[in-house]
Amino acid sequence: MPLVTTDRILAERRVAAAFNVIQLEHAEAIVAGAESAASPVVLQISENAAKYHGALAPIALASRRIAETANIDVALHLDHAESEALVREALRLGFTSVMFDAATSPYDENVSRTAQMVAEAHEHGAWVEAELGEIGGKDGAHAPGVRTDPDEAVAFVEATGVDALAVAVGSSHAMTSRDAALDLDLIASLREAVPVPLVLHGSSGVADADIRRAIDAGMRKINVSTHLNSIMTAAVRDALASNERLVDPRKYLAPGRDAVAREVTRLCEVIS
Ligand code: G3H
Numbered sequence: 001m002p003l004v005t006t007d008r009i010l011a012e013r014r015v016a017a018a019f020n021v022i023q024l025e026h027a028e029a030i031v032a033g034a035e036s037a038a039s040p041v042v043l044q045i046s047e048n049a050a051k052y053h054g055a056l057a058p059i060a061l062a063s064r065r066i067a068e069t070a071n072i073d074v075a076l077h078l079d080h081a082e083s084e085a086l087v088r089e090a091l092r093l094g095f096t097s098v099m100f101d102a103a104t105s106p107y108d109e110n111v112s113r114t115a116q117m118v119a120e121a122h123e124h125g126a127w128v129e130a131e132l133g134e135i136g137g138k139d140g141a142h143a144p145g146v147r148t149d150p151d152e153a154v155a156f157v158e159a160t161g162v163d164a165l166a167v168a169v170g171s172s173h174a175m176t177s178r179d180a181a182l183d184l185d186l187i188a189s190l191r192e193a194v195p196v197p198l199v200l201h202g203s204s205g206v207a208d209a210d211i212r213r214a215i216d217a218g219m220r221k222i223n224v225s226t227h228l229n230s231i232m233t234a235a236v237r238d239a240l241a242s243n244e245r246l247v248d249p250r251k252y253l254a255p256g257r258d259a260v261a262r263e264v265t266r267l268c269e270v271i272s
């Protein structure tokens, strides 16, 4: 099936499930898991993942090929890109959406840099997610205690022309426990005020029931990364512990990949 944009997925269903790719096995597992759930899915590659590989193209082109041969709709999304050059490269590589993250810039600079990326991405037919500047801590807006102000969000969307907005509503990146307390009233207020889809980052820390509540309150894209890594690593650890003579990576990565695929299937059913 062809690659699709995230708005195409959102035209078909009320919420998009988005999972991060680090290794090739993640892309394989995420697509296999989503196919089992008969759910469209967003494959996300972050700037940090590209840095880990030393370049965006190898992991991006492999993910794109996996996406193009899937039997479900798949969007290929650049996640948390702080560099304009990386966004431009992603657009050339065929990404169908990008998150431009100038959140650490002062507000006016965030607006002008984001608006420029929106104009260029739209020329490529790509969908753009962004977030408001700020706010304390290395995690920008996605830290406990940080909240997006609805009026500022409305002004930011209007000034930049973004297609979706990541909002701070109580989740936090890289949690390994699923006990974040979301501000559901704020999600509802943001949904009421902001004219574009809202994105929940740091969803690994959010329990299934709260993910459902967040969707009911107005979240339209749910980003999950760390949780899948925990699951992959536990399966790899078990495989290695069960046979200390194991040396072939396929023998321990395959159980990790299978475990991620099963969890993606389950999460696609939660995120629906
Ligand atoms: O952009 C990606 C996500 O916000 C993932 O966050 O690793 O806490 O699930 P997470």
Ligand code: ZN
Binding pocket: 080, 142, 173, 201, 202, 223
């Ligand atoms: Zn994020």
